[in-house]
Amino acid sequence: MKMLKIKSFIVATLFIFSLSLQAQNTLKDWQAFSENNEPVSLAEQTYKEKTCVKLDGKKEAIVINKAKNYQNFRIEFDVASQVMAGVGFHVKNEQNYQFLYFRPGYGGTQEAIQYIPIYNGGLSWVLYHYPIYEAKTDIKSLEWFHATIEVRNKILKVFVNHKKEADLTLTLLDTDTESGNILLRSMFGDSYFANVYIQEIPKTITDWSISEQLPRDKSYDYSDVKKMKTWTKINDKRDEMVNLKRYFEYPNGTVFTKKTVSSDADKPHLLYFDFTGKLQIFLNGKEVFNYAKYKLDRLDNYENCIVLDFKKGENELVFIIEGDAFVFGKGFNSMGRFQHQNWGFVASLVEKNR
Known part of the structure; x- marks a missing residue:
């Protein structure tokens, strides 16, 4: 009998990505696109002492990893955003996915974090809002903060700056896909992403x-x-x-x-x-x-x-x-x-x- 006692969150299929151009073997799985859905190249840079990539929401709007589909996962990253930055997951295509994003300019208010489903490109933020789909957290425009997003069996949890208790917990809305790619997105201004890690969470047997x-x-x-x-x-x-x-x-x-x-x-x-x-x-x-x-x-x-x-x-x-x-x-x-x-x-x- 081979048995291992697990004392902390350890997942067998740990999948680590780096958005550093120094790591071409991992970056090759990521592709950036403009707001007109045209392929573009990203340049590594340093912002407030962190090596990162920049999305300006126009020339560089999203960066997507098409190498793997995820159903249950945990993604962690550092982000500094001017207006709006987030993670798209269960991505079917560039027009259909689930979206969790941050509004640093509204830090401390109920609009700091928001979840919406993207159907056929629609950013339906007025339909899904507080108290279920939005939450408060303490973040500031263009200042680094750490974000952790966990999706497991239709439950979404969002943790900011390593909190033990989630800032936002909700049940995902049903869409026509239960798994898909993961993308990072910036809108209406600059966003910087660094130290991106993705862990696949094993699917629970029901x-x-x-x-x-x-x-x-x-x-x-x-x-x-x-x-x-x-x-x-x-x-x-x-x-x-x-x-x-x-x-x-x-x-x-x-x-x-x-x-x-x-x-x-x-x-x-x-x-x-x-x-x-x-x-x-x-x-x-x-x-x-x-x-x-x-x-x-x-x-x-x-x-x-x-x-x-x-x-x-x-x-x-x-x-x-x-x-x-x-x-x-x-x-x-x-x-x-x-x-x-x-x-x-x-x-x-x-x-x-x-």
Whole structure:
């Protein structure tokens, strides 16, 4: 069993970009365009002691990375802007994407940060506004500040100057694309971008097949899973936690969950996960994890990580999971009945970089 305890936000597929012209091997994936959508070249420069690139909103309006599509990601950068600078993501083309931008001239007001969807080129800022789509933060025109934008399972979070609490949190509006390229954009004046880093966040697995509920006062192994004839498919995309209590009227047992994962070759993957109670994990019939938590902790998407050696073709991933009832002895009293209060898990899967 290969297991790694994750103590901080570590993503297996760390993808780092530099907007420095000294790093041609990474800059080659970025292309700049004018406001007339004409390809242009960017020149590296220094602004207030930071090496950066400048977008003036006209001759150099956007810079886009077309090498990779992102669904869930975290981007960090330093920015100094005269009027308006931001990040476009889930980019389908130059006329359709999601857009998060900053107005440094309105720092300290509810218009400092704004999110809008760009449909067919429309900058619909009057349609999406405070208190949901705009937020306050302390930024100033043409002064450097640090921005972090995180998108995970339709949730957008924006952090300014390394705050622990997000300045803006919202649920993204539905568009016709769930993933796409990333671009940087300036409008109505100069913007400077430096130290741009993008991390891909593994997609949370929400589509599973679950068994009927079984008694929790016995041990189970993979042979019991193979005997199960009835399976129910679940896929609650809006909830990254697989909350098993929602599927059973009296949640107090053990459940098997399974998922088939296809691999185009023999290759290792990383499974990030956390859970309540007791959990066994099997890959293609072999046990790869077995642990019981004897206390209650808040779940963390990246608390645990194991390496799964996938074979070419279809691979069967199975969880056998019990909730927290055993922590309380016979269960926690829920209005006259003893049961699980917390019963579920969260899991993400990503190909391992060799």
